[in-house]
């Protein structure tokens with residue numbers, strides 16, 4: 152988890168978001184719909200974006216889980232996080248951590264995406280504030296800056 156090893160006994164019915172928020176105090180990932188529709192709970196499991204509300208905690212056993220708390224390094228926000236701030240991509244902020252995680256996965260795989268590729272990668276992350284243009288601009292800006 153975010154580069155650290157955690158050994159924790161989980162119940163079969165726990166979802167990954169429950170494990171993160173209720174048992175590991177990693178509350179950056181948000182619960183929006185809690186049924187696989189909004190993307191606010193998105194985290195990366197072995198580099199792939201997943202809806203943590205729809206992923207059982209036991210499925211993450213032995214896997215590398217990255218949450219929004221793991222994006223900053225030595226107190227420095229990632230280039231992508233900084234671009235989000237510069238472009239006012241967070242409005243209420245509820246969707247932001249999920250957007251950041253999906254965009255992080257995209258830029259890892261495709262450091263110079265087109266606008267359409269960014270939109271496609273973020274299609275599973277809804278923003279109730281409808282701030283999509285600013286979010287896409289922030290991702291494009293981070294891709295130009297590099298090392299997102």
Ligand code: FES
Nearest residue numbers: 183184185190204
């Ligand atoms: S809270 Fe997981 S997809 Fe909405």
Ligand code: FES
Nearest residue numbers: 242243278279280
């Ligand atoms: S910033 Fe409010 S839901 Fe996206």
